[in-house]
Amino acid sequence: MDLNNLDSSTLTPLGKDISQADIEAFDRLTSVALSPKEVEIAENPDCVAPKEKRLLALHFHPEWVPLPLIETRLSRAFPAAVDRLVIPTQHNRVTVMGQWAGVEADCYDANLGQKIQLLIHFRSSKMPRATKFLDMMERTYRYRAHQLLEVLEALTNPDESIRQEINNNGLDHQALDLTGFFASRLKQLIHGREVQDTDRSEMLKNRLLTDFMLARCQGLDPTLFGSSLSVANIVKSFVKHRLNYQRFSEAQDVIEEARGLGAGIVIPHPPQFWPALLDDLDVDGWEVWNPSTPNHALFLIESLARAQGRYKRPLLAFMGDDTHMSSKIRANVTEDKNGRGREIGFQPPWWDPKVAEALKKTGQGRERTMDEYRARIV
Secondary structure, eight states, X not given: OOGGGSOGGGSTTTOSSOOHHHHHHHHHHTOOOOOHHHHHHHHSOSOOOTTOOEEXXXXXXXXTSOXXXXXXXXXXXXXXXXEEEEOOOBBTBOEXXXXXXXXXXXXXXXXXXXXXXEEEEEEGGGGGGOHHHHHHHHXXXXXXXXXXXXXXXXXXSOOHHHHHHHHHTTOOHHHHHHHHHHHHHHHHXXXXXXXXXXXXXXXXXXXXXXXXXXXXXXXXXXXXXXXXXXXXXXXXXXXXXXXXXXGSOBHHHHHHHHHHTTOEEEEOSGGGGGGGGGTTOSOSEEEEEBTTBTTOHHHHHHHHHHHGGGSSSOOEEEEOOOEEHHHHHSOXXXXXXXXXXXXXXXXXXXXXHHHHHHHHHTTOOXXXXXXXXXXXXX
8 A cells, every 4th residue: 555646635534543533433333233223124124925824034144133123024024924934044153043043154165175155054952062063163253254354454555466456457556545545544443443352343344344435435536436445346356265265164074063963954045156066965955046146046946856866865945035134224335236125034936937837847845845944954
């Protein structure tokens, strides 16, 4: 970062030193306390299925939103539901909701040499026996939590590969230096406000950088600031792809520990990890639809049917709404609109006539998935 590349007037609105406005913006963005308005948002769903008797939600992220508010949200979204299978799946953090516990686990598949993810669901009564499994998740969570700090370091001290990536995307070094200034200030605030190893550490995710930039952009040149947002997103992706996934627990080890807890296991959004479908992992099924990869449902249903013979017991078809409650509570203008439109328990392709016909032909369906998967989690 070389601030000499920036006109002195560029940084004037931000000030030379950390200001009270910086602190207030940072504390607001890293707070896990909900305002009355945010509680209202959390409790009231965007969609309602007034006559739906079944509720299936096995892939969603409450994040810092208290589970009682999620329960209220679901009771209002599905007021007639008499059969529920609802298990939250935070990233690498086991979450207990009633009789169930769940997690979305990052793993390293040694056979494939790549990262994959697994949805793991088990009965909360097994938590006292889950010490080793919880340790695996905690190590992965802590490693992933360092990603934001790596992004900030890459921006404050960009190496030649970062600079080349910025050039390749048609952005100039003024934008990189302005982003580096924000990154440096955010890094100071993280350490100065002693957020790490507290409840607020949940908020130390990559989006915090762009959220902080948006909170403190008043008075900056809009064109230069827009370019700096692009730089932030490019470097976040660049650092993400440089992560050493071999530091994750191996998928086979995670599966073995999960099975020891009587867990069910699902491969989420498989188009992102499609080689995992060929690795004959001991799983109960695949997500054939996820809003992050919405255009593969028919293909995946047919592929799942063809793969049945390779598995010890029938593969089940799942759909994940992949709702992140942060997108509901504190969305910003850079947030993926697709993410904002998700809703816990709503997986529209279950009701799509073409998808329903394909499921019927292969002996799949939402009712079968709910009944059989619940029976498998022992």
